[in-house]
Amino acid sequence: MATLWQDLRYGLRMLTGRPGFTAIAVAVLALGIGANTAIFSLVNAFLLKPLLIQKPEQIVGIYSRDTRNPGSYRAFSYPNYVDLREKNPAFTSLTALNMAMVGLAEGDITRRLVAELVSSNYFATLGVPIWRGRAFTAAEERPGSGVAVAVASYTFWRKSGADPGLVGKTLRINGRIFTVVGITPEGFTGTTAMISPELYLPLGMYEPMINDFEGAARPLAARDNHCLILVGRLRAGLAQPAADAQLASVALGMEQAYPAENRNQTLFVRPLARMSVTTNPSTDTELTVIAVLLLSMSAVVLLIASLNVANMMLARGSARRKEIAIRLALGGGRRSILQQLFTEGLVLALLGGAAGLLLAYWSTSLLVHSLAVLAPIDLVYRATPDIRVLAVTLGFCTLSTLLFALVPAWNLSRPDVLSDLKDGGQGVIEKGKPRRVFSRRNLLVMGQISLSLMLLTAAGLFFRSFVRAANVQPGFRMENSVLIELDPSLAGYDEQHGRQTYRALLDRLAALPGVESASVAATVPFGMVSLGRGIQKSSDAPSSKPDAMLECRFNIVGERYFATLGVPLLRGRSFLPGETGPGTPPVAVIDQLAASKLWPNSDAVGKHIRMSGGGLQKPRDAEVVGVVGNVQEHIIGRNSEAHLYVPFGQEYQANMSIHLRIAPQGRESEARFLETVRREIRTADSRLPVLALRTLRDHLDRSLDIWVVQTGSRMFGIFGGVALLLAMIGLYGIRAYTVARRTREIGIRMALGATGSDTLRMILREGAIIAAFGVGAGLVLSWLLGRVLASMLYEVSGADPLVFLAAPVLLTAVSLLACYVPARKAARVDPMVALRYE
Numbered sequence: 001m002a003t004l005w006q007d008l009r010y011g012l013r014m015l016t017g018r019p020g021f022t023a024i025a026v027a028v029l030a031l032g033i034g035a036n037t038a039i040f041s042l043v044n045a046f047l048l049k050p051l052l053i054q055k056p057e058q059i060v061g062i063y064s065r066d067t068r069n070p071g072s073y074r075a076f077s078y079p080n081y082v083d084l085r086e087k088n089p090a091f092t093s094l095t096a097l098n099m100a101m102v103g104l105a106e107g108d109i110t111r112r113l114v115a116e117l118v119s120s121n122y123f124a125t126l127g128v129p130i131w132r133g134r135a136f137t138a139a140e141e142r143p144g145s146g147v148a149v150a151v152a153s154y155t156f157w158r159k160s161g162a163d164p165g166l167v168g169k170t171l172r173i174n175g176r177i178f179t180v181v182g183i184t185p186e187g188f189t190g191t192t193a194m195i196s197p198e199l200y201l202p203l204g205m206y207e208p209m210i211n212d213f214e215g216a217a218r219p220l221a222a223r224d225n226h227c228l229i230l231v232g233r234l235r236a237g238l239a240q241p242a243a244d245a246q247l248a249s250v251a252l253g254m255e256q257a258y259p260a261e262n263r264n265q266t267l268f269v270r271p272l273a274r275m276s277v278t279t280n281p282s283t284d285t286e287l288t289v290i291a292v293l294l295l296s297m298s299a300v301v302l303l304i305a306s307l308n309v310a311n312m313m314l315a316r317g318s319a320r321r322k323e324i325a326i327r328l329a330l331g332g333g334r335r336s337i338l339q340q341l342f343t344e345g346l347v348l349a350l351l352g353g354a355a356g357l358l359l360a361y362w363s364t365s366l367l368v369h370s371l372a373v374l375a376p377i378d379l380v381y382r383a384t385p386d387i388r389v390l391a392v393t394l395g396f397c398t399l400s401t402l403l404f405a406l407v408p409a410w411n412l413s414r415p416d417v418l419s420d421l422k423d424g425g426q427g428v429i430e431k432g433k434p435r436r437v438f439s440r441r442n443l444l445v446m447g448q449i450s451l452s453l454m455l456l457t458a459a460g461l462f463f464r465s466f467v468r469a470a471n472v473q474p475g476f477r478m479e480n481s482v483l484i485e486l487d488p489s490l491a492g493y494d495e496q497h498g499r500q501t502y503r504a505l506l507d508r509l510a511a512l513p514g515v516e517s518a519s520v521a522a523t524v525p526f527g528m529v530s531l532g533r534g535i536q537k538s539s540d541a542p543s544s545k546p547d548a549m550l551e552c553r554f555n556i557v558g559e560r561y562f563a564t565l566g567v568p569l570l571r572g573r574s575f576l577p578g579e580t581g582p583g584t585p586p587v588a589v590i591d592q593l594a595a596s597k598l599w600p601n602s603d604a605v606g607k608h609i610r611m612s613g614g615g616l617q618k619p620r621d622a623e624v625v626g627v628v629g630n631v632q633e634h635i636i637g638r639n640s641e642a643h644l645y646v647p648f649g650q651e652y653q654a655n656m657s658i659h660l661r662i663a664p665q666g667r668e669s670e671a672r673f674l675e676t677v678r679r680e681i682r683t684a685d686s687r688l689p690v691l692a693l694r695t696l697r698d699h700l701d702r703s704l705d706i707w708v709v710q711t712g713s714r715m716f717g718i719f720g721g722v723a724l725l726l727a728m729i730g731l732y733g734i735r736a737y738t739v740a741r742r743t744r745e746i747g748i749r750m751a752l753g754a755t756g757s758d759t760l761r762m763i764l765r766e767g768a769i770i771a772a773f774g775v776g777a778g779l780v781l782s783w784l785l786g787r788v789l790a791s792m793l794y795e796v797s798g799a800d801p802l803v804f805l806a807a808p809v810l811l812t813a814v815s816l817l818a819c820y821v822p823a824r825k826a827a828r829v830d831p832m833v834a835l836r837y838e
Helices: 002-017 019-048 078-087 122-126 154-159 203-209 240-257 285-318 321-329 334-372 387-412 417-423 440-470 495-510 561-565 592-598 667-684 696-701 704-741 743-751 756-792 801-827 832-837
Strands: 059-066 091-106 109-118 149-152 170-173 176-183 199-202 229-234 265-271 481-486 515-521 531-537 550-557 569-572 587-591 608-612 620-628 642-647 656-662 690-695
Touching: 019 285, 019 334, 019 387, 019 704, 059 240, 078 091, 078 240, 091 122, 091 199, 091 203, 109 203, 122 229, 149 154, 170 199, 199 203, 240 265, 285 387, 285 440, 285 704, 334 387, 440 704, 440 756, 440 801, 481 495, 481 667, 481 696, 495 515, 495 656, 495 667, 515 561, 531 592, 550 592, 561 656, 587 592, 587 608, 592 620, 592 642, 620 642, 667 690, 690 696, 704 743, 704 756, 704 801, 743 756, 756 801
Parallel strands: 109 199, 149 176, 550 642, 587 620
Antiparallel strands: 059 229, 059 265, 091 109, 091 170, 091 229, 149 199, 170 176, 481 656, 481 690, 515 550, 515 656, 531 550, 531 608, 569 620, 587 642, 608 620
16 A cells, blocks of 8 residues: 555656646546546436336336237226226236426416326325425325315426425416425436426316327216326236236226227236336337447547557657666566556546546536427436446546556566666667557557547538438428417416417417418427327228228318418318318318328329327218328438328317418518517417417427437537547657657658658658558448448438548548648758767
């Protein structure tokens, strides 16, 4: 221990004696370690950090699957939930939940937030005690009870000013007065990681609170209202297959008791995903793949940084050869030399790790904030690193020390003592050892260049993808369009009042100067929410053929929707004002893709389709009155999707958006127009919350798809830029070191007639050879990475020719620039230097 302490003190003296070297090395390591710590911090929060749940390994999701269509799942009705809770022996506890968007009145404005409607045993099932106050009672859970109470999340409590008297106070939610009866503990996010509702409400408040399209039309007590997600705690020692067998038996009994509502359904359990709670079993595979990819890329940055510092240590070690030789000549053992040099490297790594930890803290907070702006649900993320992050950061420090300190330490601990004592650390020509392209130092630089090119290429691919995505032509007009998202249910309005509100606002806003057209729609392209519905030819229904049903994106739209958004009407007509009222014959408009799949050889106009799912209690037939052009609503990871449109009036959803087509105008005029629209809405109804008011172009720029591509472009751009800088430093360092070591040789060459230009070309040529080998290896790595990234890119190949040409050219140019400064210095060597050495 005394020897180690002595080595630490000596190492610190050596490093403080060379502040320039130390500062550069610490900065380089901070970038490498900080990048890895930042990415691991996010991976830890999303995938690894244990949830605040007692024995989470016992918590499972319960799923209901159609035995005729194994890919079709559905939620549970409240009566079915009660039957399962009371009769099934597989669980010690079973809870039910449903997400809802609600409106919280805060003064004169209404803020939209996510609430979770839960059964009374929700917190007990998860094993989480209420921090303050109490949980819900069985009476508050009972359907239709109407007991307006709420449990606030810890995050909500903090947002409310950490009011110690919040329990017992009232909140106005969807126009109703609720009493806060409890607060959840800090860090509790339910069954998901990082994403959390702000409020918990009892199931007895289902009807006044629910405003989603599929659940609003039916009461909670109806056995055919499949609206709940079930989460259970398995009995200790009960394996998943045994639980599945018990549930399958229960499903048969439920089908016999209630055949109309439970026909062809089987039940089973699966572990819950950390990032979603849905009606079908899901995993975090996609998130895990992204995490592995990001960790791999950040590991590449750490490797480049370590190679860079290794080269710096090798160059610095050359100046310490005499010191090491003296210590060995005086009896110092090789082991003690290795320990000393390795300790110096560890000190450097720890300093870099400390700086990297600060860098990670800042960068992760910034990244999560950028995602929180888009997310409709609260993100619970604490940037303060936990013990796992600190341990991994220490691991990164140790790993980087092994990467950059071991080879230089090993090299320096095996000197030619007599030669080094004579040379005194000065540069000499190593007799009998010709210069090699693949020397240790050159290989380190080649590795940096190849890895840097890989990251640069990835950055280029994502940048090209971002440019394509930002200029997407989705099949409707993006420019001169305004989007207004509203939800009358958040002000407590029922369907009739909501319809009247939308109609009145459409008339009022259409009359504004500069408005050319106005309409309404349930979903917005590139939005966070989408609706789905299956359709088939009425002549095929009912059909057992698996390809008879076509799954479509589904939207409820006003009569001027297609004209307002500029969606081309190819055949037939749009909706008419007279057929958009309740009770009129059902009609529909489909897109070209749906028409070509259902009627590939005939006109779809005038034909009839049968619609099912998507909020319909039973299948419904509708006449196809028009066919419109295909539109694109997503950029990442989606194939072309068919679209189905039904008229507003025949169907309704509370949360909808008004679209305005306006005359062309500049940005300042647009901003003034948006403020005019906001005033008009406030004047028409001051209680109505405006959830979003922006141009359709701004909406696309803020979409999750664009965020993914843009963030990928930025992250790989940062990684690539850092790697390029490190490669430039590394190549400059090795060429400068080489020139310094070859001073005598260069002087002799010039004394024998070589010109400064000859020397300049020689040094540049040697640097170009190193860069060429690095670029060649980097192109292979880039091609392999491009294949991995292909599914994440938009209209860009993983081997895009422009990127694969531009990235090597840029890196080669930077490499030659890094070689030019030491080459110029070599070209100015005085030939008399060689004579003085002789």
